């Protein structure tokens with residue numbers, strides 16, 4: 195009889211901020227200067243597998259990396275389907291190709307999850323596994339796959355850290371049923387996991403719920419919405435990597451003369467956006483999101499060491515979209531720290547918008563997604579269906 199594989203597999207979606215996290219008050223723990231609010235995606239996600247193996251004498255570290263294998267970008271997943279089994283996923287999962295700094299960041303994060311589990315699992319009625327991930331008694335292998343191009347400007351660090359947190363947190367539990375019950379029934383447990391994830395990468399904490407999530411300080415919460423169901427598009431202007439990482443952008447924006455007053459302005463805007471989502475005022479959500487991404491990019495363009503993510507095509511498309519946002523049924527337009535443009539429209543008008551955007555893109559790639567609800571543990575099977 196073959197040996198049963200000990201593995202924990204989780205998927206987590208990316209999210210796109212309408213009010214941005216830009217500027218940190220504590221960069222060690224990723225505490226933001228201001229609250230932010232995002233829309234959780236669905237199929238644009240990362241799957242992470244943590245596998246426990248037998249530790250060999252030659253293993254230098256307790257997490258093994260084989261950086262020659264690139265991370266897969268060909269996986270497609272549909273959150274509504276139940277077709278994701280570890281056997282089907284197996285062909286896509288790869289050890290991510292990372293430099294030394296990236297590897298240390300991953301190992302540090304698994305250790306962070308383990309130490310938080312050690313300190314707090316008893317509060318949530320979860321017994322600790324005898325063999326915690328990242329400890330020296332076993333060899334742990336991390337594999338992952340994205341459903342989107344890594345350099346597409348979609349926040350892969352958000353989905354990656356959320357999925358890694360889920361997989362590592364599940365691996366810390368002695369009984370997967372206890373973990374699943376806490377995840378399904380206890381919102382304090384979900385916030386606890388989101389908080390650990392935030393320390394890995396700030397925006398990942400907003401991927402723990404959906405479709406509208408507000409993050410303030412160390413807390414996240416879902417914002418009730420009367421907006422219609424939305425469809426999401428990414429206009430992929432380039433798939434090249436960015437020259438300024440978002441971590442660096444967080445530091446550089448404080449050197450802009452426009453930084454002064456930013457926290458007050460964005461806090462007032464966040465309050466208006468929250469209210470517009472609650473009351474279902476799509477036109478107001480569109481207006482506020484438009485101003486917010488322009489303000490964030492203006493901070494980039496005017497920092498002491500100025501930089502831009504824009505390409506000529508970014509501006510051409512924004513000109514087209516500036517007409518649309520003034521219409522009676524406006525789309526929500528926003529940009530992340532990258533050249534690509536995100537457009538959210540009423541799901542009932544998705545086909546019409548898909549055609550229009552493809553036409554404007556002149557054959558360039560347009561990714562399409564829908565609204566999502568947060569991470570899920572895919573394996574072990576005892577935890578299936580956690581927060582569907």
Ligand code: DP6
Nearest residue numbers: 211214215224395396397440441531
């Ligand atoms: C522009 O979460 O990537 O996407 O905490 O340093 O990992 P770190 O930063 P990160 O910053 C994301 C910034 C943003 C806006 C946002 O998502 O709110």
